[in-house]
Structures are given as C-alpha cells and as structure tokens.
Amino acid sequence: MDDAAIAEWTRDALGHTPADPALFRRALTHSSHGGADYERLEFLGDRVLGLSIATALYERFPDEAEGQLSMRLNALVSGETCAEIGHAIGIPEMIRLGRQARDDGAQTSSNVIGDVVESVIGALYLEGGLATAERFVLSTWEDRLQTVTAVPRHPKSQLQEWAAANRCKPPAYTLTERHGPHHAPRFTVMVEVAGRGGGSATAEGLSKQEAETEAAAALLAQLA
Structure with missing residues (x-):
C-alpha cells in the first residue's frame, strides 16, 4: 500500500x-x-x-x-x-x-x-x-x-449470567493451544458450562482474553 x-x-x-x-x-x-x-x-x-x-x-x-x-x-x-x-x-x-x-x-x-x-x-x-x-x-x-447509553454487556458476563439463570456451573475456560511467533502469538481457548442445557465452544484470539471472549460469544450463540 x-x-x-x-x-x-x-x-x-x-x-x-x-x-x-x-x-x-x-x-x-x-x-x-x-x-x-x-x-x-x-x-x-x-x-x-x-x-x-x-x-x-x-x-x-x-x-x-x-x-x-x-x-x-x-x-x-x-x-x-x-x-x-x-x-x-x-x-x-x-x-x-x-x-x-x-x-x-x-x-x-x-x-x-x-x-x-x-x-x-x-x-x-x-x-x-x-x-x-x-x-x-x-x-x-x-x-x-x-x-448509546450503556456499554454492551461483555460476552463473558452474559455467559456467567446464563449459567446462573439455568442452574449450571460457572463457565470454565481452558487454554488449549498457544502458537505463532513470540511477537504475534495466537491463543486457543475452550469454554465449558457444565450442567443440564450447557455446552462448550472453542475460539482463537490474539490474546488469552480475546480468545476467552470469542469462545464465550460462540457458546452464547449455540445456547440462544
């Protein structure tokens, strides 16, 4: 460019x-x-x-x-x-x-x-x-x-609320992979909500926090 x-x-x-x-x-x-x-x-x-x-x-x-x-x-x-x-x-x-x-x-x-x-x-x-x-x-x-009057609810907060409302265990996040060069690592995270009606999802991100957020959003989409 x-x-x-x-x-x-x-x-x-x-x-x-x-x-x-x-x-x-x-x-x-x-x-x-x-x-x-x-x-x-x-x-x-x-x-x-x-x-x-x-x-x-x-x-x-x-x-x-x-x-x-x-x-x-x-x-x-x-x-x-x-x-x-x-x-x-x-x-x-x-x-x-x-x-x-x-x-x-x-x-x-x-x-x-x-x-x-x-x-x-x-x-x-x-x-x-x-x-x-x-x-x-x-x-x-x-x-x-x-x-715009309020910050959109964060996917991790939404998933936490969903788990509580549906009497499931709190979401558990697991880092399953870290790859890529040192200056630009990539993280893969799995989130799981155990209990009746729960589930799991996996996502990637440029940071562990971003991967967790994306995984939470993916699981919310499954549960919707």
Missing part, C-alpha cells in the same frame, strides 16, 4: 487531506509488520477521543448527572464501539500486518480494529490539531451520541 492509496483513504474515510501520509501509514501499521507501529498514536488518540466525546456529552445533555454522563462516555469510547466504527470506515482493509498476524486473523480482530481507530484519531490530532480530530469524532459518532 503506497502513500497515494493511504492519502486517498484518509480523505475519503476521515475527511482529511494528509500533509504527511507517512503519519497515517504509521497509524495503520500493526507491530507485527515491523518498523514504527500505531501503539503510541493509539495512546494519544484514546485521550483525544475521550475528551471529544466528553465535551459533546456535557454540551448536549445539560440536565444529566455525572453518573449518567459517565455511562454514556464509557459506552461510546468502548472497544466494541470503536471496532464498529472501524468496520464502518474500512479499517480492516487498510491495516498493515505481518504475514503471520494476517494469517492468524488479526485483520478481523475487534481489538486491533478498535486500536487502529484510536491511532488514526491520534494522527488527526497531531497533524490538524484538536479541531480536526474532534470534527472526525463528532461526525462519525453522531448517530451514537443520542442513542
């Missing part, structure tokens, strides 16, 4: 014409690719996103208490929401990955996609200032600002 393609995507998806396409190339580069990656930009973008959303909520909901504003904020900056935004603006097709990470499915990892969304916000902030980054955030999150 050359700088011209990155510049075109930045204009179309982010609404910004980059003066330095290399900055946005870095924002799209996973650590498995080698060279400068998005992690520092993600750190910065996370704070810019939080400030932009918090300011918008403060202005739009003048009568809401701090607790309700915090619930809205946590939902809007959650990894799940960032991943949804990332899919909507075409992040998966733009991420620069090493071969092993790509083979292991990092391109479709919600964690990675959400991280890259924050990193491109960081790049927008560095190049255009807070106004540029905030303009992108507000335009992209607009529909969610009015309607």
